Amino acid sequence: MFEEACRYLTQHRSVHIEELTHWLTIPSVSSDPQCADEMVRCAEYTARLLTEAGMEQVEILPTRGHPLVTGQWLHAPGAPTVLIYGHYDVQPADPLELWETGPFEPHIKDDTIVARGATDDKGQVFMHIKAIQAMLKTSGSLPVNVKFLIEGEEEIASENLPTFLKEHGKRFEADIMVVSDTAMWDRDTPSITFGLRGLAYMEVECTGPDRDLHSGGFGGAVANPAEILARIIASIKNENGHIRIPGYYDQVREITDRERELLARIPYDEEKYKAGVGVKALWGEHDRTVLERVWSRPTVEVNGIWGGYTGPGAKTVLPAKAFAKISMRLVPDQDPVAITDMVADYFASQAPSSVTIKVNKLAGGKPFHTSVENPFMEVAADALKETFGREPLFIRNGGSIPIVAELRDLLGLDTLLIGFALPGSRAHSPNENFHLPTAWKGTEAIIRMYAKFAAIP
């Protein structure tokens, strides 16, 4: 059935590109209240894609936030049941001026489709939908039972999914969850991810005087909230990037020797890494390798900062307020709620009485870590090897898919993270893109993988 399915994909490629393109034109920015209607429109199109693929009981299920889309095919008695998780929401597109073309005007350039969501995650969800569609259209059945769970709040840390699953968890029970929302090591080297960092996010508001003041009249006597906020942010780390908030590392689990072995196999090239992001030097904990820092160490990051006059020219003002968006990437066994409280308390404790600090705690998610000895992971590795002609690497990822840890807690479900983004895919950045030849190759690997899953007792 593999050949027929692949032939089907080749024959229908142009239609599939049209479908993906249409999906990418919908600005499904979950964090932007103004996109609420677009979120619904995007959920509806997602449901349509599942229906066309042959899924049954396709539904758009409301949550307390944005709806999620589900569908299933359960006619493979005795075979494992796979829960395919993905998300149709995307990151905000700004800074808009850095996009070569509109973030929601997809276009193909050098075999690569450029648009917000191309790789994170619409493009990768699309691969699973089309793999299954190809099998169903050519052989009328699937080697495994399949359930889809495509949510609309992954980029806001799946705020409402856990609550939803506490009520509706039953319908999503499965033997394994498969997620394609991570990356390959490079274009030639497929990868399986066995660890994800968690996330905690907050907005800090620092208030000084009750209005913007003339910096001449008051400068030197009244605390400047932008300066105080800068002082607190600066105090969080030492000059080596080590976080000084008391207790911040208490729950951090050190990586094992087995993991060090796997890390050692990775052909990491520092010069290439620096060139890839356009910096002359890296930064961070000097006593840790770069891969350890981004995969196994927690962070405190300034995602945004603003206050005072930011227009053209000079304005001599002592601002009334300054703000910062602060996020923490977490590693096992840090708890997002505990860390959020810890960092919020730190900001409050460091503020002089001349300002007041208000913290708005936003979404968070637990870190994820799983064993590399797992039958689903092993056959997935075989499928990748057969397709790409190279042993896949076992890696971790510095990013977060909060629901992965949640689902293990809620449904006792382990997860296989098999991703096809490339280092240049620019997830979360302007000109996000997805390399189509990799997408088509990955779709073949997914077909092979599901076939192999059938053999797992």
Added chain:
Amino acid sequence: MFEEACRYLTQHRSVHIEELTHWLTIPSVSSDPQCADEMVRCAEYTARLLTEAGMEQVEILPTRGHPLVTGQWLHAPGAPTVLIYGHYDVQPADPLELWETGPFEPHIKDDTIVARGATDDKGQVFMHIKAIQAMLKTSGSLPVNVKFLIEGEEEIASENLPTFLKEHGKRFEADIMVVSDTAMWDRDTPSITFGLRGLAYMEVECTGPDRDLHSGGFGGAVANPAEILARIIASIKNENGHIRIPGYYDQVREITDRERELLARIPYDEEKYKAGVGVKALWGEHDRTVLERVWSRPTVEVNGIWGGYTGPGAKTVLPAKAFAKISMRLVPDQDPVAITDMVADYFASQAPSSVTIKVNKLAGGKPFHTSVENPFMEVAADALKETFGREPLFIRNGGSIPIVAELRDLLGLDTLLIGFALPGSRAHSPNENFHLPTAWKGTEAIIRMYAKFAAIP
């Protein structure tokens, strides 16, 4: 002639309020390129006010930036010549959302006219124009020779005026310059200002990676420019607000015993001061009084800061760039150019090799300080005392009027700073306003003052 002039003012008050109101509707924001046309419109209306007042050779003179307005009346042979300096440009109005009504929709509330520029400086220039108009209309002559110099770039540190005056200084020669762009101690206590802080202003750009990065993928390994900028800003002062940039205080002149005497006479009330700006505690050099800090000590102030994601909700981005607008208030004998270079070099020297710093040096101006033993100052004090029924205070001002020091250098001209803004006038802040009864009283004081100037040999 005093009584007639005052009667004239009372009789024409409503017309004068209409004129001031119209002047305030013109958004003459010199720092905003989009306001270029409004600046011209504002200069034209300023010229019209001078002509109606009876000034001769009224002209709008082009500079390399915004035009300035001049006019003169020189028919008092043997009497001193007074150069009246002021500015028709205003600060930007933002944050707009904090204005109770439009910043350029003047309205009167409790005897107070509310609009950007009401007190800084259109309202105070208006007092001089009307004082002179009243004298000319009622007695056909003035007790002194008068020249007006009303510029359009004071809020951007008179960028082009010095160059202009190097060529056209001759026509502005006078015996004294009078400026009303400062404040009274309070509604009942007139004040003469004998010192102003200087100004240096720069925009700092800190660049990290060549694009916004996924904070999960790269956080911990790539320097965050918003964090680095915060670290450098935080390093500028110690916890007492003392500036640690090497050499920053080298040229600072300590205040004299005579000044300490004058300072001691000032009824400063710390609780009132704190309540006035809505803070629980003040900040700054602990070993200096508040008045010393704002009048006789230099600052480094963050006027604005921005970088990364500042929209609604959460975006997990490691920003490519962060920016800050930094200004320094200077005291005798600090030099704006030297200080600008010193601070710019400091930012560059503190940046790790993982980021690059670019400094855009904006306008600057020298500090001003003059002797309180000066015949013009003495008779001005008498005029204020006769009008307000109270001895004026001799004060300094933490703000800057860069041209004041420039003119002394260029024309050897000393300056009398006689201001009528009130502590609640909110110059540079939302809901800037001017207390009209104080304005009319001050206009009478100005008429008395010019009469007394005539007696100065």
